[in-house]
Amino acid sequence: MVGEIEVKDVVQTFVQPDGEKLTALNHVNLHIDAGSFVSFIGPSGCGKTTLLRLMAGLSKPTSGELLLDGEKIKGPNHSRGLVFQNPTLFPWLNIYDNVAFGLRARKIFKDRKNEVDEYLKLVGLDGFAKAYPHQLSGGMAQRASLARAIIGHPKVLLLDEPLGALDAFTRMNMQDELLRIRKEKNMTMVMVTHDVDEALYLSDKIVVMSPRPAKIEWITDVGLYRPRARNNPEFLRLRSKILKTLNYAGTEAEPEYSI
Amino acid sequence: MGIKKWLPALVSAAAIILQLVIEPNGKHPLAQHDYYLYFSIIIGAVTLMCAAGGIMNKKFGEKWLFKAPFWTGVIAFFAVFDILTEKFCILPAIYFPSPSRILEAIAEDHELLIKCLMYSARLLITGFAGGALAGIATGIAIGFSKKTDYWVSPIIRILGPIPSTAWIPLVLISFPSAVSASAFLIGLAVWFPTTIMTSSGIKNINNSIFEVSSTLGAGRMYQIFKVGVPSAMPSMFIGLFNGICSSFITLMTAEMIGAKYGIGWYVNWQKEMMSYANVYAGLIIIAVLCSLLITLLFKIRDKVLVWQKGVIKW
Numbered sequence: 001m002v003g004e005i006e007v008k009d010v011v012q013t014f015v016q017p018d019g020e021k022l023t024a025l026n027h028v029n030l031h032i033d034a035g036s037f038v039s040f041i042g043p044s045g046c047g048k049t050t051l052l053r054l055m056a057g058l059s060k061p062t063s064g065e066l067l068l069d070g071e072k073i074k075g076p077n078h079s080r081g082l083v084f085q086n087p088t089l090f091p092w093l094n095i096y097d098n099v100a101f102g103l104r105a106r107k108i109f110k111d112r113k114n115e116v117d118e119y120l121k122l123v124g125l126d127g128f129a130k131a132y133p134h135q136l137s138g139g140m141a142q143r144a145s146l147a148r149a150i151i152g153h154p155k156v157l158l159l160d161e162p163l164g165a166l167d168a169f170t171r172m173n174m175q176d177e178l179l180r181i182r183k184e185k186n187m188t189m190v191m192v193t194h195d196v197d198e199a200l201y202l203s204d205k206i207v208v209m210s211p212r213p214a215k216i217e218w219i220t221d222v223g224l225y226r227p228r229a230r231n232n233p234e235f236l237r238l239r240s241k242i243l244k245t246l247n248y249a250g251t252e253a254e255p256e257y258s259i
Numbered sequence: 260m261g262i263k264k265w266l267p268a269l270v271s272a273a274a275i276i277l278q279l280v281i282e283p284n285g286k287h288p289l290a291q292h293d294y295y296l297y298f299s300i301i302i303g304a305v306t307l308m309c310a311a312g313g314i315m316n317k318k319f320g321e322k323w324l325f326k327a328p329f330w331t332g333v334i335a336f337f338a339v340f341d342i343l344t345e346k347f348c349i350l351p352a353i354y355f356p357s358p359s360r361i362l363e364a365i366a367e368d369h370e371l372l373i374k375c376l377m378y379s380a381r382l383l384i385t386g387f388a389g390g391a392l393a394g395i396a397t398g399i400a401i402g403f404s405k406k407t408d409y410w411v412s413p414i415i416r417i418l419g420p421i422p423s424t425a426w427i428p429l430v431l432i433s434f435p436s437a438v439s440a441s442a443f444l445i446g447l448a449v450w451f452p453t454t455i456m457t458s459s460g461i462k463n464i465n466n467s468i469f470e471v472s473s474t475l476g477a478g479r480m481y482q483i484f485k486v487g488v489p490s491a492m493p494s495m496f497i498g499l500f501n502g503i504c505s506s507f508i509t510l511m512t513a514e515m516i517g518a519k520y521g522i523g524w525y526v527n528w529q530k531e532m533m534s535y536a537n538v539y540a541g542l543i544i545i546a547v548l549c550s551l552l553i554t555l556l557f558k559i560r561d562k563v564l565v566w567q568k569g570v571i572k573w
């Protein structure tokens with residue numbers, strides 16, 4: 001099994017526009033098992049995106065290090081796929097070419113050409129191959145960006161609030177799709193979310209983070225069997241516990257899950 | 260609904276009647292033939308056929324209906340111009356030749372004008388192609404390399420606003436022939452806006468699009484040419500449009516330096532001879548050429564940028 005991530009004593013500080021220093025991550029240690037589904041939850045501004053970007057290799061930690069399968073993460077690479085909250089598709093490419101982008105960039109398109117249709121089908125976009133991104137709805141575009149990220153068989157899929165902008169219905173469909181893809185393709189998934197129910201439905205492990213100083217507040221093993229029912233009574237118990245932790249964590253920043 | 264599509268033909272008919280009814284007052288020099296009358300009859304016939312054709316072909320009919328008010332205005336403008344010049348001589352005759360005299364200048368000089376057109380076209384095409392390619396290359400270099408940006412951008416900001424006339428002495432001694440010197444001046448005029456728009460297009464690309472491509476396994480070169488260039492394409496086209504406009508302005512200047520033929524040369528020469536009918540003839544040809552080129556570039560842009568149909572309009 002591959003796709004194990006180790007976060008070792010990571011500190012990330014930023015210099016704000018006003019010149020002041022801000023510690024976004026303060027000595028974070030974390031271990032993510034290969035093949036597991038881990039969710040990060042916490043009020044906005046507590047460093048979730050920062051942590052995910054470090055795992056992707058898009059930025060370098062101020063101190064500490066991150067490892068993938070024992071090797072230091074030095075920069076972005078196709079072994080760690082990334083899906084943002086907004087789909088960020090390439091607007092000048094149609095959906096087929098968007099999904100095929102990584103294969104072409106790595107010059108393996110010829111060998112794996114037939115997989116493009118397979119992945120389009122996997123996310124339910126067969127029939128939209130020729131469409132351009134601006135012709136798709138938000139949910140469809142997000143599914144296309146998911147297909148684009150997983151077609152390269154990343155060891156780890158990093159998801160930064162990937163379903164946040166979707167309506168409740170599409171959202172539930174996409175959640176099931178994520179689980180199906182994970183089962184089929186066997187990859188580690190790390191997701192940032194605002195939605196406690198979503199985290200409970202999907203995750204093996206939930207990491208609750210708190211802001212200022214940004215750190216990990218609590219890690220819980222969900223430990224429920226799959227497939228899970230959305231109305232599992234055990235959810236309620238865990239849910240209130242997470243909310244309590246979040247409330248405590250969010251004494252300064254209003255948590256965003258309470259609408 | 261009915262009358263709008265017939266308006267251009269109706270106004271043409273009115274223009275023809277006016278020309279037949281109103282006698283020239285004699286102060287304005289007359290052309291050898293009634294060129295404007297013949298021209299109006301042709302235009303009247305063409306607009307009549309367009310309106311009739313629109314009834315047969317629905318798609319063409321809609322296009323024609325959209326354009327009809329514009330052509331009505333153009334035809335009316337020339338009719339009024341004719342009245343102000345040839346018919347009542349209200350405008351000074353030297354500087355405002357009648358439509359008939361402008362058409363006469365085109366008819367009489369058409370061989371020379373075609374030759375000039377060829378010369379100018381060659382100059383424009385070489386200058387434009389060279390300037391556009393150099394501009395796109397410089398723009399990409401500035402957009403992606405901080406070092407190039409640091410050293411080249413200030414130079415562009417200083418050189419850009421200098422009018423091309425100022426370069427003439429320098430260019431004349433540095434180039435082997437007048438043609439190459441003129442082509443260089445036109446290239447310079449195209450290079451400047453193309454560079455600016457290409458580099459600013461690249462700098463304005465949302466960084467997340469590069470980040471996503473790097474997590475998909477794209478290397479630096481692949482990112483530059485497969486992500487940066489297509490993203491900056493809309494902005495690049497704006498630069499090229501500006502380039503076409505400034506290349507036509509520069510053509511006039513460029514053809515002042517030792518050119519033997521060329522539309523710009525023709526206009527300058529006729530201006531010195533005070534034959535303004537010929538000046539206008541040359542200007543009309545330049546305007547038509549310029550608008551044809553812009554239309555062509557529009558067509559190319561619509562092909563290249565199908566993906567942004569309905570996203571950005573300008």
Ligand SMILES: Nc1ncnc2c1ncn2[C@@H]1O[C@H](COP(=O)(O)OP(=O)(O)O)[C@@H](O)[C@H]1O
Nearest residue numbers: 014015016024043044045046047048049050051
């Ligand atoms: N590039 C950056 N420069 C300066 N400050 C940053 C930068 N990226 C993030 N921050 C700050 O770090 C903190 C954590 O941000 P982020 O990781 O985006 O939070 P979250 O994703 O949990 O909402 C925020 O206060 C944010 O303003």
Ligand SMILES: [Mg+2]
Nearest residue numbers: 048049050160
């Ligand atoms: Mg975030």
